[in-house]
Amino acid sequence: MTDETAPANPDDARHAMKMAKKKAARDKIMASKTDKKGLVIVNTGKGKGKSSAAFGMIFRCIAHGMPCAVVQFIKGGMSTGERDLILSKFSDECAFHTMGEGFTWETQDKSRDTEMAQAAWAKAKELIRDPANAMVLLDEINIAIRYDYVSIAEVVAFLRDEKPPMTHVVLTGRNAHDDLIELADLVTEMELVKHPFRSGIKAQIGVEF
Numbered sequence: 001m002t003d004e005t006a007p008a009n010p011d012d013a014r015h016a017m018k019m020a021k022k023k024a025a026r027d028k029i030m031a032s033k034t035d036k037k038g039l040v041i042v043n044t045g046k047g048k049g050k051s052s053a054a055f056g057m058i059f060r061c062i063a064h065g066m067p068c069a070v071v072q073f074i075k076g077g078m079s080t081g082e083r084d085l086i087l088s089k090f091s092d093e094c095a096f097h098t099m100g101e102g103f104t105w106e107t108q109d110k111s112r113d114t115e116m117a118q119a120a121w122a123k124a125k126e127l128i129r130d131p132a133n134a135m136v137l138l139d140e141i142n143i144a145i146r147y148d149y150v151s152i153a154e155v156v157a158f159l160r161d162e163k164p165p166m167t168h169v170v171l172t173g174r175n176a177h178d179d180l181i182e183l184a185d186l187v188t189e190m191e192l193v194k195h196p197f198r199s200g201i202k203a204q205i206g207v208e209f
Contacts, residue, residue, distance in 0.1 A: 040183055042170075044187070046174060048208075054137050057170060058070060058137055072139045075139065079209075083096060118150065120141075128159075131167065135169070138172070156180060160183060
């Protein structure tokens with residue numbers, strides 16, 4: 001008996017049937033998903049990757065020619081890879097605003113931090129209201145909310161009542177408020193399993209910034 005006439009491997013045949021059933025079920029589910037809307041997306045949790053994942057979506061928008069914007073609520077003027085790349089190569093596609101002056105333990109000035117966070121929130125509202133922006137990233141706004149620099153009630157009311165229907169808004173930072181989680185369409189909590197900082201390794205270019 002030649003290879004061409006040999007019966008198919010029973011395991012291969014079972015696998016093919018199983019995958020065909022899975023594909024049919026998946027296709028049925030996907031056919032039912034027809035709605036589109038601008039999402040409120042929250043990246044939170046103690047694990048690393050909240051801003052990194054958010055910037056991944058920003059770069060997707062840039063790659064698709066979709067105008068977008070970033071407002072950084074806490075991070076100061078320190079150079080980061082994302083910021084430098086966007087400002088040098090993609091400033092026409094993505095407006096980038098670093099409004100904070102560093103983390104609160106660095107500034108040690110609550111009134112100044114509050115003033116800067118309020119200015120960042122005003123800029124964020126301006127950018128979100130502009131229907132030309134497909135996505136607006138509010139980086140570390142959860143920290144500003146946690147320290148009462150920005151009112152959670154105001155953030156929720158604005159996103160609920162004033163966000164254009166097709167605009168995506170991404171909010172990052174630890175300890176996302178329960179009211180924001182309730183409002184959001186997509187919430188991801190980054191879980192910390194291991195981190196090199198605990199082993200004495202400092203933040204490194206290309207990994208953290």
